[in-house]
Structures are given as structure tokens and as C-alpha cells.
Amino acid sequence: MPVSNVQKLNAETAQAIKVLSGLDFSGAEARALGGGCINRVLEVRAHDGPCCLKLNAAGALPMFDAEADGLAALAGNGAFRVPQVLACGATADEAFLLLEYIELHPLSGAEDGRRFAEALVQLHLDIGEDFGWGRDNFIGASPQANTPHHAWAQFFVRCRLAPQLERARSAGYGTALGSELEQVLARVPAMFLDYCPRPSLLHGDLWNGNAAVDAGGRPVIFDPAVYRGDRDADLAMSELFGGFPTAFYATYRAALPPAEGYAQRKTLYNLYHVLNHLNLFGRAYLGQAERMVRSLASELLR
The missing domain is CATH 3.90.1200.10 (Aminoglycoside phosphotransferase (APH), C-terminal lobe)
Known part of the structure; x- marks a missing residue:
């Protein structure tokens, strides 16, 4: 990761994610991913590999809950690969949605x-x-x-x-x-x-x-x-x-x-x-x- 792009997770957010998912991101490094104009979107790494983490103010939790619901509906159909929801919740300051990381490539050809x-x-x-x-x-x-x-x-x-x-x-x-x-x-x-x-x-x-x-x-x-x-x-x-x-x-x-x-x-x-x-x-x-x-x-x- 380029040093300028590395950031640390909020400790309370990392702990909340651990409680919900069992994944430990304490002290983990994260880097910003492109494409997020509404949320902060990060790649974070646990021992099992990378995950995609969306962050916003705590009041945005209903938006993440709705996204998790939509992803579940699409996954249930089975036609597409859809990122698996690993955790969704909020601390006093920050809402989060933790997703399976998928290496994405544009449609080309x-x-x-x-x-x-x-x-x-x-x-x-x-x-x-x-x-x-x-x-x-x-x-x-x-x-x-x-x-x-x-x-x-x-x-x-x-x-x-x-x-x-x-x-x-x-x-x-x-x-x-x-x-x-x-x-x-x-x-x-x-x-x-x-x-x-x-x-x-x-x-x-x-x-x-x-x-x-x-x-x-x-x-x-x-x-x-x-x-x-x-x-x-x-x-x-x-x-x-x-x-x-x-x-x-x-x-x-x-x-x-x-x-x-x-x-x-x-x-x-x-x-x-x-x-x-x-x-x-x-x-x-x-x-x-x-x-x-x-x-x-x-x-x-x-």
C-alpha cells in the first residue's frame, strides 16, 4: 500500500465489527477504494484476507441496513455473484457495512x-x-x-x-x-x-x-x-x-x-x-x- 493511502480504523468500529463478525481488525491498516461518493470505502485486511468496508456517520445505518437487505435479495436469486455481508452496525459515531472483498474488473468485450x-x-x-x-x-x-x-x-x-x-x-x-x-x-x-x-x-x-x-x-x-x-x-x-x-x-x-x-x-x-x-x-x-x-x-x- 502507498504510505499516503494508509489509514487506521477507529478502535470502537474495529471492536464492533469483531463482535458481529469475529474478524479482528484491531490495528489493521486500510486503504481507500475508488468509487465512493456517498460513503468512505476501504479495503481492510484481516488474517483471512481483504474485506471491503463502507463507513459513514452513525445516522447512515438505515442506508447500510437497506443495502444489506438488497444484497441478500440479489444473492438469493443466484444469477450474479454478490458481495457477502459480513457485518452491519454502528458505534456512537460511525455506521459500517463490512462486505466480502471481490476483485472487480469492468465489463469489457x-x-x-x-x-x-x-x-x-x-x-x-x-x-x-x-x-x-x-x-x-x-x-x-x-x-x-x-x-x-x-x-x-x-x-x-x-x-x-x-x-x-x-x-x-x-x-x-x-x-x-x-x-x-x-x-x-x-x-x-x-x-x-x-x-x-x-x-x-x-x-x-x-x-x-x-x-x-x-x-x-x-x-x-x-x-x-x-x-x-x-x-x-x-x-x-x-x-x-x-x-x-x-x-x-x-x-x-x-x-x-x-x-x-x-x-x-x-x-x-x-x-x-x-x-x-x-x-x-x-x-x-x-x-x-x-x-x-x-x-x-x-x-x-x-
Whole structure:
């Protein structure tokens, strides 16, 4: 480890981890891992090898609890390799989530894309009764409501778009987004008159930073925001920031071809993530949100 990157764990955190997991990190050295803009993410080493440790203020424990729940759900499906949760808890000052360390590699090439798509198909064929989830969780650092609904359009409006719109208004972006967004929300059910998605198990935040393969080439997913919803929502998110191989889309669509209207649904579903980025990171995402609202309005308000 470079000396400048080495740090020590808080002694109380190390003791709490030992109580929960039996792993002793007292005096252990840790190094920062890339990719954490919400939490501190460290590689820590016990006698058995490295682990991944996420840290945040003690008040962030509900976020780590929700992440552990989501990882368990994904692991239970069995399609992907998912980091095993080793400990989750908090001291007076610090919340922590200790995970199995996996050597991660970006998706690069046709074989990675094909395997990842096959795993995602298996995940999405895990069908439940209702849209939503048994508990609320988080999308990034934002609370994400998961109240079960029988109707997908109602769920997506009430539990996804409406809360983000309310946060945007509170932050002063309501005027810029205009009344069109409210009108779009009212017309969302019209998009699903001829398309009835099933409640698939979703990762919920499937951008390329949460997708990888391990050293043996097995697909890996992590940092979930799980719920049951339209499988197109995961596929749409994968296109928002790019980075997935072409073979991924060819393989996925060969198994589960998108129904007519996917392009419009993609804009709707990704509007949720862009509004969330607007609310978390500021007005750099406002123009993109406005363009998406105008695109949807031009189709839905004709």
C-alpha cells in the first residue's frame, strides 16, 4: 500500500465489527477504494484476507441496513455473484457495512457482455406478486419509497417521480421544470394501456459503476436499490451513462425483447434517476431533466 493511502480504523468500529463478525481488525491498516461518493470505502485486511468496508456517520445505518437487505435479495436469486455481508452496525459515531472483498474488473468485450446479460435475464425472470418491496430503501443517498402497489404506473408515479419532483421544488427547481412535469405524471397511466409489465426483481440502480465481472469472469452486481418493477427500468438505467458492451444488449434482447414503446419508457424511467441526480448534486442536471420532460410532454400531451 502507498504510505499516503494508509489509514487506521477507529478502535470502537474495529471492536464492533469483531463482535458481529469475529474478524479482528484491531490495528489493521486500510486503504481507500475508488468509487465512493456517498460513503468512505476501504479495503481492510484481516488474517483471512481483504474485506471491503463502507463507513459513514452513525445516522447512515438505515442506508447500510437497506443495502444489506438488497444484497441478500440479489444473492438469493443466484444469477450474479454478490458481495457477502459480513457485518452491519454502528458505534456512537460511525455506521459500517463490512462486505466480502471481490476483485472487480469492468465489463469489457463480448463475452463479459453476454454473461452479464444472461444473468440479468435470470434476475428479471424472478417475478413477484406486487410492484415495490417489503421495505423502503435508498437510491444513492436519497430515500426510496417501496410501498407495494398492484398497478405499475401508480407505483412509479407515487413512489418514484412524485417524491423527486417534491424534492426538486423544495430545492427551488420547480419553476424551471414547469407545470409540464405534473401533466406528464397525470398521463403516465396512458403509457401502460397496452403494455402490462410484470413485477421483476430489479437491481434498481444498474449503471456501469455497479456492474463488473470477478477474476474468473463471473458477473457481479453491488450497491443495489432493489424493488420489483418493470424490467425495462433496469435496462433503461444501463443506457443512461453507457459503458455496457454491445453484446450485452444483443443477448438480453434476444431473450427478452422489449415491447413496443420502450424508447418512451426509457425516457420516463431515466427521468427518475436524472431528477435524483439533480436533487443530490445540483443544477448541472437541470437541463437534462428539462429536455426529458419536454420529450415526454410532446408525446403524452398531444
